[in-house]
Structures are given as C-alpha cells and as structure tokens.
Amino acid sequence: MSHSLAPALRPHRSFLSVPAINQRALSKISSLACDGVILDLEDSVSFEKKHEARANLSGHFAEPPAGDRLSIIRINPLLSKFGADDLALVVSIRPDAILLPKVESAEDLQTVERVLDEAGVPDTTKIWAMIETAKGVLNVGTIAGSRETLVPRLQGFVVGLNDLRKETRIPARKGRSFLIPFLMQVVLAARAHGLCVIDSVFNDFRDAEGFEDECIQGRDMGFDGKMLIHPAQIDPANHHFGPDPEAVAEAEAIIAAFSTQEAQTLNVINLNGRMIERLHLVEAERLVQLARLIGQSSRIDQSPFDQGKTET
Numbered sequence: 001m002s003h004s005l006a007p008a009l010r011p012h013r014s015f016l017s018v019p020a021i022n023q024r025a026l027s028k029i030s031s032l033a034c035d036g037v038i039l040d041l042e043d044s045v046s047f048e049k050k051h052e053a054r055a056n057l058s059g060h061f062a063e064p065p066a067g068d069r070l071s072i073i074r075i076n077p078l079l080s081k082f083g084a085d086d087l088a089l090v091v092s093i094r095p096d097a098i099l100l101p102k103v104e105s106a107e108d109l110q111t112v113e114r115v116l117d118e119a120g121v122p123d124t125t126k127i128w129a130m131i132e133t134a135k136g137v138l139n140v141g142t143i144a145g146s147r148e149t150l151v152p153r154l155q156g157f158v159v160g161l162n163d164l165r166k167e168t169r170i171p172a173r174k175g176r177s178f179l180i181p182f183l184m185q186v187v188l189a190a191r192a193h194g195l196c197v198i199d200s201v202f203n204d205f206r207d208a209e210g211f212e213d214e215c216i217q218g219r220d221m222g223f224d225g226k227m228l229i230h231p232a233q234i235d236p237a238n239h240h241f242g243p244d245p246e247a248v249a250e251a252e253a254i255i256a257a258f259s260t261q262e263a264q265t266l267n268v269i270n271l272n273g274r275m276i277e278r279l280h281l282v283e284a285e286r287l288v289q290l291a292r293l294i295g296q297s298s299r300i301d302q303s304p305f306d307q308g309k310t311e312t
C-alpha cells in the first residue's frame with residue numbers, strides 16, 4: 001500500500017523561504033538551485049504589509065521564473081484576519097502547493113481542500129502543513145492519515161521548530177536532543193501515509209558547520225530535505241540530502257544482482273557476504289531513479305559541492 005502512496009519521485013532536498021515582501025529576494029529565485037521555494041506571507045511579513053506582499057506574489061506569478069523548482073505559498077492561519085485573502089490569492093495563482101501554518105487538526109486542512117475544490121483549482125495544487133505546535137505534534141498521525149480520506153491533496157509536512165520551541169519552552173541547543181522525539185513523530189506519521197517531510201530551518205545562517213551538522217542529523221532521522229532561510233544554505237542541503245554516491249553504487253549492485261536469471265525466483269541473495277532481501281530492491285530502485293533525476297550516478301564520486309570545497 002505504501003508503494004502506491006509514495007509522493008511523485010522528485011528531489012525534496014532544499015526549500016528556501018522567500019519573504020513575499022522582499023522584491024529583491026523574489027527576483028533572485030530564477031538563479032537559485034533549490035528544489036522548491038516557500039513564498040512566505042506569514043511570519044516574515046508584518047501585519048501592515050500583508051496586502052503589499054500579496055500584490056508582489058501576483059506580479060511574481062504573472063511571469064514565473066523558469067526552472068523545475070516547486071513553488072509553494074505559505075499563507076497566514078485561516079482564522080486570522082489575513083487567511084481568507086491569502087486563500088483567494090492561492091486560488092487565483094494555483095501554485096504547486098499551499099502551505100498552512102500551525103496546523104493542529106485534519107479539519108484545518110479539510111477547509112482548504114474544500115475551498116480549492118469548490119473554486120475548481122485542479123488537484124495539481126497540493127496542500128502542505130507546518131507542524132509547529134504542541135497540538136500539531138500530538139495529532140500528527142491523524143493529520144497525516146487524512147490524506148487517505150478527507151484531504152487527498154495533502155502531500156507534505158514541514159516542521160517549524162522556532163514556534164515549537166517557543167510553545168514547549170525547550171531551548172535551542174546543538175544536537176536538538178530533547179526535540180528529537182517530536183521530530184521523529186512527524187517523520188513516522190509522514191512515512192506511514194506517503195507524505196514527504198521537511199526538517200525545520202536553521203537560524204544562524206553564517207554558521208556553515210552547524211548547518212551541515214544539522215543537515216546530516218535531519219537526513220539520518222529520515223527527513224527528505226530542509227527548509228532554508230538563506231541562499232548560502234542551498235548547496236549544502238542539496239549535498240547532504242542528495243543520494244550518497246556509495247549508497248547509489250550499492251543500490252545499482254542490488255538491482256543487478258536481482259536481475260540475473262537465477263535470482264528471478266529468490267527472495268534472499270548473498271551479495272558479497274551480505275544478506276539482501278527482495279524488499280531492499282524497492283528502495284534501491286527509488287534511490288537510483290532519484291540519483292538519475294538529479295544527474296548524479298555512482299560514476300561521479302564527488303558532488304559539485306565537494307569539489308567547490310576542496311578548491312578553497
């Protein structure tokens with residue numbers, strides 16, 4: 001079942017938040033190598049400037065930048081005084097996805113699903129949810145499960161730790177140790193229901209080493225990618241959340257081993273002294289396809305990001 005629920009295969013390594021009020025930042029998007037942009041109408045835009053920010057987005061989408069990156073609009077909470085106008089803008093723009101902040105229940109998403117349906121917005125406009133409150137984390141399994149019932153457009157989660165830390169009073173510390181149980185709940189719920197799941201922002205954008213450590217941690221927790229605040233974070237996020245060349249080489253070996261004549265009726269084989277089960281084949285195929293999509297194969301043993309680093 002989970003196979004058919006898998007999100008469309010595409011990289012989800014790097015999602016840059018771009019404040020919709022910042023025209024200069026909006027104009028940079030066409031030159032950025034991120035997998036997606038989150039055009040923000042919420043916390044990065046002051047109350048006085050919400051209207052201007054919406055107008056900026058209308059202008060931006062009148063001539064959308066070329067490229068294969070996903071365009072996601074983050075609106076204000078639906079029940080805030082800005083929610084209805086934001087939603088109307090999404091209906092007119094029809095971006096790849098609408099991102100709802102502070103989602104705490106499936107009903108929050110169901111309202112958006114209904115508005116999009118009634119306005120005739122095609123289901124290519126997906127719904128994403130920020131999980132960033134205590135109630136959001138507590139209810140994350142039910143929220144994710146709504147994809148199979150009331151909210152078929154639901155496609156992804158983004159974790160918001162700035163809000164979650166504020167509410168839980170867990171301070172920001174290197175390693176995020178007391179937040180790990182919450183993060184893993186979100187990953188588990190996403191995987192159970194075939195959603196993609198994006199790790200939280202790292203605020204200190206001049207701390208390159210700290211950012212890389214957090215990318216590695218997020219990747220090892222099972223996140224697909226990271227929400228970013230600054231263009232300097234794109235290359236390291238693409239690198240750490242991209243398929244590891246060694247893992248791709250191993251995946252190619254698994255596919256080759258299962259494609260031999262004698263392996264056709266075997267579920268378990270010996271690959272250089274390691275037991276490989278047929279169930280590993282599914283993940284191997286996903287990894288190889290993903291690597292091909294982003295132009296990486298096992299023959300390339302250094303990413304462009306690594307090469308840049310060794311030159312300096």
Ligand code: COA
Nearest residue numbers: 016017018019024025026028029040043044201229230231
């Ligand atoms: N998107 C696009 N371009 C960005 C950007 C972003 N999020 N953040 C910075 N840039 C651009 C700047 O415009 C600048 O371009 P320029 O040199 O041509 O002027 C360049 O990258 C370097 O920026 P820098 O001077 O290092 O930082 P800054 O002071 O301009 O911006 C922040 C710092 C934090 C204010 C800015 O990165 C930002 O607004 N980030 C997003 C915040 C956000 O969305 N928060 C809500 C979600 S948590």
Ligand code: MG
Nearest residue numbers: 043132160163
């Ligand atoms: Mg938030």
